[in-house]
Amino acid sequence: MSWLSKVRNSLSSLAKRDTPDNLWMKCPSCGEMLFAKDFEANLSVCPHCQHHGRIATQARFDLLLDAGYVVLPTPKVPENPLGFRDTKKYPDRLKAARAANPFPDALTNACGTVDGRKAVLGVQDFRFMGGSMGMAVGEAFVAGVERAIAENCAYVICTAAGGARMQEGILSLMQMPKTTVATRSLAAAGLPYIVILTDPTTGGVTASYAMLGDVQIAEPGALIGFAGQRVIQDTIREKLPDGFQRAEYLHAHGMVDMVVHRKDLKTTLATLLEYLERKDVA
Amino acid sequence: MISFLDFEKPVAELEMRIAELRATADGSDLDIEAEIRKLEKKSAALLASTYGKLSPWQKTQVARHPQRPHFVDYIRLSFTDFVPLGGDRLYGEDAAIIGGLAKLDGRKVMVIGHEKGHDTASRIKHNFGMAKPEGYRKAIRLMEMASKFGLPVVTLVDTAGAFPGVEAEERGQAEAIARSTEACLALAVPMVAAIVGEGGSGGAVAIASANKVLMLEHAVYSVISPEGASSILWRTPDKAADAATAMKVTAQDLLDLNVIDGIVPEPTGGAHRDPARTARALADALGRELAALETLDPAGLLSQREDRFLAIGSL
Ligand SMILES: [Zn+2]
Numbered sequence: 001m002s003w004l005s006k007v008r009n010s011l012s013s014l015a016k017r018d019t020p021d022n023l024w025m026k027c028p029s030c031g032e033m034l035f036a037k038d039f040e041a042n043l044s045v046c047p048h049c050q051h052h053g054r055i056a057t058q059a060r061f062d063l064l065l066d067a068g069y070v071v072l073p074t075p076k077v078p079e080n081p082l083g084f085r086d087t088k089k090y091p092d093r094l095k096a097a098r099a100a101n102p103f104p105d106a107l108t109n110a111c112g113t114v115d116g117r118k119a120v121l122g123v124q125d126f127r128f129m130g131g132s133m134g135m136a137v138g139e140a141f142v143a144g145v146e147r148a149i150a151e152n153c154a155y156v157i158c159t160a161a162g163g164a165r166m167q168e169g170i171l172s173l174m175q176m177p178k179t180t181v182a183t184r185s186l187a188a189a190g191l192p193y194i195v196i197l198t199d200p201t202t203g204g205v206t207a208s209y210a211m212l213g214d215v216q217i218a219e220p221g222a223l224i225g226f227a228g229q230r231v232i233q234d235t236i237r238e239k240l241p242d243g244f245q246r247a248e249y250l251h252a253h254g255m256v257d258m259v260v261h262r263k264d265l266k267t268t269l270a271t272l273l274e275y276l277e278r279k280d281v282a
Numbered sequence: 283m284i285s286f287l288d289f290e291k292p293v294a295e296l297e298m299r300i301a302e303l304r305a306t307a308d309g310s311d312l313d314i315e316a317e318i319r320k321l322e323k324k325s326a327a328l329l330a331s332t333y334g335k336l337s338p339w340q341k342t343q344v345a346r347h348p349q350r351p352h353f354v355d356y357i358r359l360s361f362t363d364f365v366p367l368g369g370d371r372l373y374g375e376d377a378a379i380i381g382g383l384a385k386l387d388g389r390k391v392m393v394i395g396h397e398k399g400h401d402t403a404s405r406i407k408h409n410f411g412m413a414k415p416e417g418y419r420k421a422i423r424l425m426e427m428a429s430k431f432g433l434p435v436v437t438l439v440d441t442a443g444a445f446p447g448v449e450a451e452e453r454g455q456a457e458a459i460a461r462s463t464e465a466c467l468a469l470a471v472p473m474v475a476a477i478v479g480e481g482g483s484g485g486a487v488a489i490a491s492a493n494k495v496l497m498l499e500h501a502v503y504s505v506i507s508p509e510g511a512s513s514i515l516w517r518t519p520d521k522a523a524d525a526a527t528a529m530k531v532t533a534q535d536l537l538d539l540n541v542i543d544g545i546v547p548e549p550t551g552g553a554h555r556d557p558a559r560t561a562r563a564l565a566d567a568l569g570r571e572l573a574a575l576e577t578l579d580p581a582g583l584l585s586q587r588e589d590r591f592l593a594i595g596s597l
Contacts, residue, residue, distance in 0.1 A: 075597075076597055077595050077596070077597060078595070078597060081539070082528065082529070082530050082539075084528050084529075085528065086511075086515035086516055086521075086524075086525075086528065087515070087516060087517075134595075135594070135595030136595075138594075138595050139595050139596060142592065164483075164505045164506070166505060166506055166511050166514065166515060166529070167515075168505075169504060169505055169528075169529035169530050169531070170503060170504060170505055170529070170530065170531070170536055170539065170541050171539065171541070171594060171595060172505050173483060173484070173487055173504070173505040174487075174541060174591060174594040174595070175594075175595065176460075176463055176484060176487050176491075177463050177466070177467060177487060177491035177591040178591045178592055178594055178595065180460065180463050180464050180467055180491070180591075181467055181588045181591050181592055183464070184464065184467060184468065184588075185588075203484070204483065204484050204505070206456035206460075207444075207455070207456040207459040207460050207463075207484040207488075208459075208460050208463060208484075209460070210456070210460075211454075211456050211457040211460040211461075212460050212461075212464065225451050225455075225456065226444065226446070226450070226451060226455040226456035226459065226484070227444075227446030227447075227450070227451065227455070228446070231446045232446045232447060232448060232451070235445075235446050235447060236447055236448060238448075240448065241448065244448065244451070245451060253452045253453070253454070254454075255454050255457060
């Protein structure tokens with residue numbers, strides 16, 4: 001192995017694109033060494049322990065939509081309305097995120113079909129500033145729902161976010177009611193809203209559109225919750241239960257309808273769309 | 283006896299000096315009386331100038347002041363004939379959110395709000411104003427009841443945030459907050475929210491997604507506590523003051539950002555120095571907003587509320 005591939009190997013993230021053939025990676029769950037290429041070919045799911053790695057927006061579209069889908073433009077929103085800076089300026093963080101990602105913010109919609117059934121699919125990408133919900137995410141969510149209403153089809157969202165985008169302060173918090181206005185308009189139109197919770201979905205995203213689906217699907221092992229585990233631990237000062245805030249735990253507590261393996265997501269979604277499609281709509 | 287905040291130290295020292303003089307004077311020494319009056323004037327001026335230029339972090343301290351009036355104080359001072367209604371009919375009764383029927387200057391309303399408690403026992407009882415799913419589900423039940431009977435909804439928001447705990451997560455804290463926000467947006471009656479102390483994140487927005495949102499002059503409203511933002515974004519607990527400034531948490535900032543619709547003035551030195559006057563000002567402001575909203579029909583109320591939130595972040 002050359003020194004370069006050693007370095008790249010040590011830096012490898014689970015879903016690095018353009019992975020060289022000879023790259024090995026270690027499953028973060030079971031520790032097995034995997035060919036990165038095999039892992040990607042297996043939908044970024046570990047063949048040994050079924051750990052579901054995080055996947056990028058494009059991979060989600062490819063996974064769930066039939067070929068020929070159209071990626072919708074990301075709506076423009078006011079940038080840095082608070083003039084926010086922490087250790088870095090917010091525009092610099094945005095710039096870095098845009099340089100490292102194919103889409104201009106954390107939520108991107110595509111319009112297409114799922115086994116022939118029309119749907120608008122929104123995908124939140126954890127790699128873009130932790131998937132965080134700012135105005136761009138809220139506005140994209142609303143745009144996705146509006147498109148679904150215009151197309152007379154379901155809106156499906158794959159959630160992934162650490163929570164609200166703190167750099168937008170209160171304006172990020174206001175995306176909670178804003179996106180809820182959108183889910184209500186979808187319901188008023190009699191159209192299905194399906195949520196696919198992926199790892200991780202926490203904070204203000206969970207406490208708004210991520211929990212309002214007609215059907216709630218979660219990927220195996222996905223971390224899903226409102227409060228962060230460290231915050232909870234600091235509050236209660238006890239060990240957290242095994243599997244706490246994982247998809248299976250939420251299912252056991254009645255918070256999601258089903259936990260579905262990534263390889264079965266598309267057929268599950270297609271079945272749901274078939275059932276929930278209304279006869280009275282063309 | 284008012285407990286002083288750190289930044290009020292110069293005022294506290296003057297007040298101590300005044301108290302000492304009072305203790306020695308019997309009213310006959312005119313020089314001492316004059317000195318007391320002079321110091322009182324100086325103290326009042328200092329308090330007014332201090333409160334005229336509070337930093338966002340200082341406002342956060344005022345908003346969290348242990349003697350700041352809370353829900354139960356406003357129920358006593360701003361409302362009459364309160365009939366508390368308890369329980370979510372699903373799991374339990376959560377005293378972190380109180381609600382019930384009340385009259386606001388004769389107008390029948392449903393009033394719902396966080397209660398933090400005022401001493402150790404009541405703080406524990408009310409879980410420091412940090413509600414669990416059953417608190418939000420009770421709020422949903424009461425909002426739906428209000429909508430059914432045509433009663434306007436008034437909410438008083440005062441929470442550091444929804445409770446972060448294992449049972450809260452198990453019972454669906456996120457879902458309860460999401461549904462409570464949804465219930466606000468579904469109301470066919472006028473809804474006015476007032477942030478009276480801390481508006482802490484999703485736990486606040488769940489009962490603040492109203493037609494009109496007011497804030498008391500020194501209340502704060504934010505997506506995360508300044509301490510939380512400091513530790514996450516600055517990776518140190520010491521930058522809370524900077525975080526409070528950067529996040530724009532004050533009523534004045536949020537009015538500029540069109541996130542709130544009005545500011546309810548507080549007495550000089552903050553609400554805790556004159557709860558009765560604060561409560562009067564709050565009642566007046568709530569009444570004005572409700573009266574204006576009563577001119578809208580249910581469809582108009584729904585669309586005004588929706589447009590209000592859809593506009594935030596649109597170009
Ligand atoms: Zn594995």
